[in-house]
Amino acid sequence: MTASASTLPQWWLDTRAAAWDRYNAAPAPSRADERWRFSDVAGITLDGLAIEPAALSDSEILALKTKAQGALSPFRATLKHAASLSFINNRLSHSASLPGELTAKGVIFCPIEEAIEKYPQHIQTYLQKHDVALGSEKFTALNTALTTSGALLYVPKNVVVELPLILEHIATDDDACVYPHTLVILEDNARATLIEYFASAEPGARHFASGVNDLHAGAGAQLTYIGAQSWSSNTLAFQTNSIVAQRDARVTSLNVHLGGRQARHESHSRLQGPGAHSEMLALTIATGAQQFDQRTLQTHQAPHTSSNLLYKNALLDTAKTIFSGLIIVEPDAQKTDAYQSNRNLMLSDAAESNSLPGLEIQANDVRCTHGATSARIPAEQEFYLQSRGIDPAQAHELLVAGFFEEVLNKLENEELHAVLASLLQTKFKK
Amino acid sequence: MHTLEIRDLVVALTETPDKPIVKGVSLTIKSGEVHAVMGPNGTGKSTLSKAIAGHPDYTITSGDVFLDGKSVLEMEPDERARAGIFLAFQYPSEIPGVSIANFLRAAVQARLGEGEDLDAVAYYKNLYAKMDMLKIDRKFTSRAVNEGFSGGEKKRCEILQMAMLEPSFALMDETDSGLDIDALKIVAEGVNQLRGPKLGVLLITHYQRLLNHIVPDYVHVMYDGRIVKSGDKNLAIELEAKGYDWVKDIAVPAMS
């Protein structure tokens, strides 16, 4: 591995070198591994990709940045926000800083490499402190070894950031690989919303993405995380998401999956203090021959904790989805209240949804429920829409939007709700 | 001036095409006319109206339906709707998560030409005016279609849709059932406002009281899949007094 940025501290270079070794040592995913059950592991190939981003000349970087301006996210374009950072092929292409009033209170929102240099204590304390451990360790290691894009969001105790913060990650040109890495630290009673958008500049380009998120919510903190991906139809994407909620913290995470040839998302919530809550949400529209693979874990480690998972998929054409979710209640976590639900709306007979819900309960006084359903659009609903003159394709689009409302309704920010609803609609316009 | 002609219509469930439910109904409705259809439960009134609208559960095994002389049988349900046929359902479906505003907007948009965009301001102005006319709270625009609506709210919402979509023919299937007296008056008033030279109505009802508010030009009695008697509004009054046993007696000789 070639370490490009020489200004980076030695401890980080060591971390990267170790991660690079882990990446090389780890076996490729295999279906023999329970965590890759049903996955199309044959589709996971990095052959011919520019795994290590090449060094670029100044003019090449300038050309990239110009391109990035055309790939503005609907979030940055339409939402009121506190600050934004954009990366194209792992390079910073845009930044709008926090207002002075927030920096004065100690809020930090900066590119990850800047954070490594300026705020090593945050990185060393929190970065990948908790493994997601749901199967993609090889790709997570690759991310650590090569990441130059992503951000640190740090909100000190009792500080509230009202407006959302926006992060954009764009991949461009065939065979590009991107490694977004986002670390969010909310100290006690802090509050913030982070929106992360992942997309390809060209709809058909071959891209590879391995992204990592670390979300830490201190006691009483309230964090809303939105991740929305609209990768090209020829992208292989991995994203892992670690959520830690301390006493009385509340974390809402919503991941929206639209793009990619094959996209895998892993999310692990750890409820570590009494009263902690994690709301885990996902919306997926799977079309063509797309494959979406979602693996989740809700680990209850303290008493009186709660979690609620609702993953909704709409499947068309010959698309395939896998949902595998587990709730673990550790022995001390009495009075846990955990819920897990995967709902699949089948708009095609040739589409395939797989659900593997699971429970592992080591405490005796808990309430845990899980459920998975796969259903077609009820014929009566379809006819009702058609009887108003709405054609079948438009009727499906409306019914899918309606199916997703239950999830979007959980967002307090009405503006954000509207932007997400229209982003979801774009999938039907292609 | 439009005409909806139902000619010798025989309708069966798609899964049992050899067992007709509607057994040969002929009826012609012209713009401006209101035809009431009355008849006992299970006689095929809803089946008739749903078959005309193109419901996939029902198959028309013989006969035809002509809109201005053109058969609608080869048309998809959405095409029939855009051509001007509106069905106010006896049991409107709940559409989870789809707001009335978005739903009606899609329906209005569907009636615009290629590349023509909906004027959102005019649309909302029109929607609110129609809601006010039907005394529907404006807050309902953001509620999911029929979800959690009371029986009466559902029926009023059907009339709202009819008012917005301005069909040339409305098939109203028991729009009055489930309505209290006040709601009945509001709905009837709404229908009367829409009534006029541009609209023909097929009004299915069990209750003569509705016909005091929406006075029909013709009344037809349906029994066992057939129209066994037709007359003017006085037929409804007679029916109210004598009950359906009376038509049963007419129907039996008619069948032999």
Ligand SMILES: Nc1ncnc2c1ncn2[C@@H]1O[C@H](COP(=O)(O)OP(=O)(O)OP(=O)(O)O)[C@@H](O)[C@H]1O
């Ligand atoms: N989808 C269906 N599946 C099974 N049977 C049906 C279906 N639709 C109609 N039928 C049957 O066809 C007959 C006529 O039903 P229909 O609903 O048309 O009657 P109706 O005249 O509208 O009655 P009501 O006054 O009670 O509304 C009934 O026996 C009914 O059970």
Ligand SMILES: [Mg+2]
């Ligand atoms: Mg009926």
